[in-house]
Amino acid sequence: MNGNKVVTKCCICGREKTDQGWQYTFPANEPKNVYSHGFCSACYDVEVMKAKMRLAMPAMAVLR
Ligand SMILES: [Zn+2]
Numbered sequence: 682m683n684g685n686k687v688v689t690k691c692c693i694c695g696r697e698k699t700d701q702g703w704q705y706t707f708p709a710n711e712p713k714n715v716y717s718h719g720f721c722s723a724c725y726d727v728e729v730m731k732a733k734m735r736l737a738m739p740a741m742a743v744l745r
Pocket of ligand 1: 690692694695720721722723724725731732
């Protein structure tokens with residue numbers, strides 16, 4: 682693995698998952714991190730809510 686670690690980064694707000702939870706970090710600190718993009722807990726809730734709204738009201742699909 683060459684010491685690289687895989688960091689889960691939220692693709693919405695850009696926070697990264699750390700031992701202390703979801704935090705904003707500075708990419709310059711560890712440029713060799715391998716990123717896996719996903720949703721943090723807060724953004725996941727928002728995405729789930731938007732998905733439900735899209736199912737309920739297709740006309741709101743343009744809402745981002
Ligand atoms: Zn997020």
